[in-house]
Amino acid sequence: MRTVWAAVLCAVAVVCVTALGTTAALSTGGYNSVGTESAHADALLRKFGGADPGLVLRVRSEGSVDSAQARSDGAALARRVAAQPGVAAVESYWPSRSPALRARDGRSALIGVALKGDEAAQARAASRLVPRVTGRQGVLRVSPGGRVWGGIQAAELGERDLVRAELVIAPVVFGCLVLAFGSLLAALFPLLVGALAVAGAWAFLRLLGGVMEVSAISLNIATALGFGLAVDYALLVVTRFREEGARGLAVPDAAVEAARTAGRSVLVSAGVVALAFSALWVFPFPWLRSMAVAGVAVVLLAATASVVLLPALLAMLGSRIGHRRAASSPAWRRLARWVTRAPWPWAVCCAVLMAALVWPFGQAQWGFADERALPAGSQAREFTERLRTDFPAQPDRDLIIVLAPVPDGRSVDDYARRISAVPGVVQVTAPTGRYHDRHRTAVVQAVADGATAVWLKASTGLDPQSTAAARLVERVRELRVPGPHWVGGSPARHVDAKTALADGVPWAVLLMAATTLAALLLYTRSVLIPLKAVAMAALSLTASLGSVVYIFQEGHLRWLVGEFTTTGFLDMTIPPLLCAIAFALSLDYEVFLLARVKEHYDAGGDHREAIIEGIARTGRLITVAAAVFAISMAGLASSDITTLKMMGVGLGVAVLIDATLVRGILVPAFMQLTGRANWWAPAWVKRPAPRGANAPQHGQDMVAESSAEASAAH
Structure with a gap:
């Protein structure tokens, strides 16, 4: 015991020190796909000293931007920006006089700033640069915007939302746990496990940020998910400990038995959840891959704390939290009896209700989050909206075409003229000049020899x-080109990202389903139950996606979830993450339920009574766990950032549907209809169920208790 506590205290100290400063080590980007044509174009630009303008400065003059004083101050500002650390290139209205960089009213102009390095390095450079060059600059007033600055503001808002949510949510969760356990000390155990899991996840993310790009938004997701899963696991272990103590076991023995039985369920659940998160790695987006790693880390940390630290705490302090003989719920037992007595009517009614929830998903439209995901009134959002209305083109929406090796000047000139004739192109800037509608309007420079x-x-x-x-x-990529070329820039990134996501979905689904089926097959020693579990999980997450479409795409229920801007589509990068988490949580609850059903079935052999007993003994636990997780998700749902709000609402709906309709009706109805076929498996899979020395007696105790409660109900 002393060894365990010494190791725990050392680990906690290391984790807390490492977790300090995690936010500063993470990236505000990671949303661009890797391995695509546009990504290769961006890499070549960085290699050869060019880059897409991730930071845009809007320069407002009191009069015309073409006045002598405005030209002088604007040119000086552009030179000062170009001299700042981390700046790769600057394109300014002064002295280029490019019409695309001048507002229609003639009183504003733009400076596009290309920054060095990856998205994380660009964010750091922008954070240093913006305070130095914005505000009043001579007769000019400068404000920042662009893709990189929008990401910085989103990360700052996310951090603020995280602090606000935890200050509000943690006391509410604690109150729910006190009501569930009837003990302040018992309620503290899940909170302690959750806090340790979250702190460990933060420390891990900080270390991970040194070797790969990790999204700052992963802190919000890891915090909510880690806290929710840790509370789930701790609830399971503490509930089993109190039940074993009520059977007469001494406190240390009850802690050991809880670790053996509930701990096994926790480890299986954590393995299934980790496998579900691993499927996110197939998507070539750094932020989704960082979420995959963060998800695996946080679930393993939560499980480790629940099966190592928590039993040690229970062995030491368990005598002070009391025991409960009646661990089962009469209400859930009654519902299970009704459902298993008439499974068809219950299943059909529930299926109709689930179909209504799933229906909106058929109208889903897909896109990517932009400045409208930020709250109305935020500086980055207002900046982008002003660019759209005041300027004929925006520097951070340009197409960039990289040619390597360099063709001769005449070929470049001909290629630029043909690009300028493509509908939608305002102008083309090339080494040979500026072009509009096949005409060269200005000579910039010649193609450098040896470039x-x-x-x-x-x-x-x-x-x-x-x-x-x-x-x-598509049209630019189809044009005849004088040599190898790569098309990048913001529009190309969106096209490539949609293709990459669509290509990754089948592989992610296959990986998630195959690994989950294999894990559950080995755990349950059944063929049908894993198939049912995956199908039910898919149904839950599809219903959750339907609610997300209904609320965020179609704009309903603002009075409930808070204000947001309807864009007419959903962010494509959110459903993979939402599905991974919802799928994992559904299987998490499934493992809790199956553990009790199988334990009772192995002890007594009565199929229907095993279902009823499993529902009765886990119904209250799963309900409390789902309620706690839904409350944790309310922290995300209260965010001012629409993507985080979408995650919070979608996951909250998913766990509530799964804990009530699926776990309370569909699962027992399905298992009753399929009967003993639930327990069939090939001979190479089957093996005798492991039993401890007290397992038969425990099973007899459960049968006796079940019979007594049934007699009392009648």
């Missing part, structure tokens, strides 16, 4: 997510 690569920029006023922008990318 390794050149790039052309096609300015466009199109929304990068629009159908017109996708057609533009």
Whole structure:
């Protein structure tokens, strides 16, 4: 015991020290796909000294931006920006006089700033640069915007939402646990396990940020998920400990038995959840891959704390939390008897209700989050909206075409003219000049002798997510090119990201289903039960996605979830993460239920009574766990960032549906209809169920208790 506590205290100290400063070590980006044509174009740009303008400065003059004083101050500002650390290139209205960089009213102009390094390095450079060059600059007033600055503001809002949510949610969760356990000390155990799991996840994410790009948003998800899962696991262990103590076991023995029985369920559940998260790695997006690693880490930390630290705490302090003989719920037992007595009517009614929840998912439209995911009134959102209305094109929406090796100047000139004639292109800037509608309007420079690569920029006023922008990318990529070329920039990134996500979905589904089926097959020694578990989990998450479509795509229930901007589509990167978490949680509850059903079936052999006993003994536990997790998700749902709000609402709906309709009605109805076929498996899978020395007596105790409660009910 002393060894365990010494190890725990050392681990806690290391974790707390490592977790400090985690936010600063994470990235505000990671949303661009890797391994695609646009990603290769971006990499070549960075290699050869160019880059897409991730930071845009809007420069407002008291008069015309073409006045002598505005030109002088604007040129000085552009030079000062170019001299700052981390800046790769600057494109300014002064002295280029490019029409695409001048507002329609003539009183504003733009400076596009290309930053060095990956998205994390660009965010750090922008954070240093913006305070130095914004505000009043001579006769000019400068404000920041662009993709990188929007990511920085989103991360700051997410951090603020995280602190606010935890200050409100933690006391509410504690109150729910006190009501569930009837003991302040017992309620503290799950909170302690949750806090340790979250702190460990933060420390891990900070270390991981040194070797790969980790999204700052992963802190919000890891905190909510880690806390919810840790509370689930701790609830299971503490409930089993109190039950074993009520049977007459001494406190240390009850702790050992809880670790053996409930601990096994926790480890199986954690393995299944980790496998579900691993499937996110197939998507070529750094932020989803960082979520995959963060999810695996946080669930393993929660499980480790629950099966190592918690039993030690219970052995030491368990005598102070009391025991409960009646661990089963009369209400859930009554519902299970009704459902198993008439499974068809219950199953049909529940299926109709689930179909109604799933229905909106058929109308889902897909896109990517933009500035509208930020709250109305935020500086980055207002900046982008002003660019859309005031300027003919935006620097962070350009198409960038990289040519390597460099063709001759005449070929570049001809290629630039043909690009400028593509519908949707405002102008093309090339090493040979600026072009509009096949005409060269200005000579910039000649193609340098010995240059390794050149790039052309096609300015466009199109929304990068629009159908017109996708057609533009397709047409430019189809043009005859003088040599190897790669098309990048914001519109191309969106096209490539949609393709990458669509290509990854079948592999993710296959990996998630195959690994989960294999794990549950080995755990349950049944063929039908794993298939049923995966099908029920898929139904729960599809119903959750249906609710997300109904609320966020169609704009309903603002009075309940808070204000947000309806875009007419859902962020494509959210459903994979939402599905992984919802799928994992559904299987988490499934393992809790199956452990009790199988334990009772192995002890007594009565199929229907095993179902009833499993529902009765886990119904209250799963309900409390789902309620606690839903409350944790309310912290995300209260966020001002729409993507986080979407995650919170979707996961809250998923766990509540799974804990009530699926676990209370569909599962017992299905298991009753399929009868003993639930327990069939090939001979190579079957093996005798492991039993401890007291397992038969425990099974007889459960049968006797079940019979007594049934007699009392009648």
